[in-house]
Amino acid sequence: MAISYKLQRRKVVHQILKERGDAAVITGIGNAVHDVASFNDDPKNMYLAGVMGGASMVAFGIALAQPKRRVLVITGDGELLAGVGSLATIGVEQPKNMSIIVIDNQAYGATGNQHTHTGSGVDLVGIAAASGFKKTALITTQAELESELPKIHSEPGPYFAVVKVTNKSSPRIDAPRDGTYVARRFRAAVTGESM
């Protein structure tokens, strides 16, 4: 039986975004999109609303192209598990300007809360550490979240944290759904080039 946790995903994500500065934020599919969009629809948000397992590597490509900018991934445990090999690749590549935050509800929240492997003991923090991530954290309380916030935004990475949250979803707040629009708006915002 999976352990239940008290942190609420939306509050956690909003608290992280409050201090993002000029960071680029890449979301995984599902609730991560709504969590980020409900804080604000920043042009430096790239919502990957339709694929499983790609968010970390999209962020890594951005981190390579924009070495002076912090790149944050905000994604779910299901999305990360679908591309878990990415942790090995990023661990080898060692991007200093990248943080991955996994909002771990131990469930596929968008499809009916079926269990993911993290609820059965799969340790994503352990996988990231063993893959070579410089700094990792397991966050289960508000105090732990607050002590990790500065590291999320400025610790030389690659940084990786799992935030264990309750599996209750918050109201759905949609981001713009047209991929071409979101992508071109994002590129213009982070490169300064016109769309």
Next chain:
Amino acid sequence: MATKKKKKTDWSKEVFKVLKKADIRQIAYVPDAGHTSLIKMAVADNAIKPVSLTSEQEGIAVLSGAWLGGEAGALLMQSSGVGNVINMLGMANECRFPLLMLVTMRGEWGEFNPWQVPMGQATETVLDAAGVIIHRADDPAEIAETVEAAAKIAFDSGRMVAVLIGQRVVGFKDWTK
């Protein structure tokens, strides 16, 4: 044998020049024998960030990120890896990310390994079904110009393009022997 080897290096050198001219800054790859020279040149070039992948689907994602961050990239892979990228291509298609894929073919011209045949034979069909523009090159002399044309469609017109480099070019040497 020596001439055959020289030929192989030559097309790789020409293709690398084309990639440099297109200002490619990220080269992601899952190794294939046919890409050996290109990978070596990418790793040796200070202006290019080579990214070794665990699976080809990571390559579609990293190149999407490259473009979002203002850089151009290319993905090197074998035809067997095409099956791993199909779902991720949906993202590139929806977002109109430019994608340049160089695919060395197996499972066609003189294939010795029967396990390579199903994916090799399905490669063109599945890429086409996923909305990728396909250019084929079966003559070493035409590979570089084909890659140059593909890079133009990818980056100037914002499309997903695959250059399929025929097994006839790469050869069908049994690397286990």
